[in-house]
Amino acid sequence: MTSNIEQLKQSLKQVNAKYAGIKNVPPTERKAFGVKLNREKQKILDALDQALTAQTSAEVEPIDLTAPAAPNQPLPQLRRGTKHPLTTEIDRVVDIYSRMGFQIVESRQLDDEFHMFDSLNFPPGHPARDGYDTFRTSEGFIPPAHTSTMQHRVLKGHRSDLENGGQIAVVMPGRVFRNEDVDATHEHTFYQCEGVFVSAGANLGQMLGLLRQFFETYYGQKLNIRTQPGYFPFTEPSLEFLIEKPATLGATGWLEMLGCGMIHPNVLKMAGINPDKYRGFAWGGGIDRLVMLKYGLSDVRYFESAKLDFLKEF
Ligand code: DAH
Secondary structure (H helix, E strand, O other), X not given: XXXXXXXXXXXXXXXXXXXXXXXXXXHHHHHHHHHHHHHHHHHHHHHHHHHHHHHHHHHOOOOOOOOOOOOOOOOOOOOOOOOOHHHHHHHHHHHHHHHOOOEEOOOOOOEOHHHHXXXXXXXXXXXXXXXXXXXXXXXXXXXXXXXXXXXHHHHHHOHHHHHOOOOEEEEEEEEEEOOOOOEOOEOOEEEEEEEEEEEOOOOHHHHHHHHHHHHHHHHOOOOOEEEEEXXXXXXXXXXXXXXXXXXXXXXXXXXXXXXXXXXXXHHHHHOOOOOOOOEEEEEEEEHHHHHHHHHOOOOHHHHHOOOHHHHOOO
């Protein structure tokens, strides 16, 4: 079969070569010469086509539909993928907070002006709104620029827990979006984790203890922590929370991990919670940064790059 195909291919080459001879044929005979060659070539092509079809069908192993099933045959070897490093780390973050007693609510990927700003005590037209480089859809929706967009919903939804003598303890991980100039430390799409805790006696000391415990559990070692004054319309006072980079991770200096503070009375009020009776603290920070420090990564763009070399490391 194969040698027949080879012969036909050879003949095809010879016919093609004959076309060049047309310049030696007297002009009046050229037409007939061409027609004859074309016919000859078509014959070879048809034969070649038939031979190739026959060969392909002969190579396909027929399936015997009446054969009994063979359950003990080995399964085909499938190539296994791995979880994206951020997915793995979000699972770890969520696991730590769950063990501390927090409920987990995933943050939305499309929200609105009210949850992004108004419910968080950003006055209309306040310049702090511009600090969030927010995307907007033509219908006026907002892909959230921070997970704080979830605060109002969660506070309102869990208000009855307070009235029943309990507390609100919820953590909200999710994907956020900002109209950033992308570079090694800025991405347009990244992940944050938000937390709220409300009770009759919540205070900053509890918050710092909780955050220390979270970071020490995540990095598996004792850490030095520090706060410095910050500004967020939805907390009063507002703080920035820093950790000293662990030497074991080959890093030095202080790194700002999140923003936090006591929830502003207006935010509680808007969610129907009486700020004279209950107090709360909230915090929110980037997950990408958390993971970058853990693995010593210097470029945030790797996470969204779909580079297999990078992803296979995890
Ligand atoms: N949402 C803020 C940001 O993305 C971070 C933040 C600050 C969250 C203070 C909070 C908070 O919950 O209390 O910059």
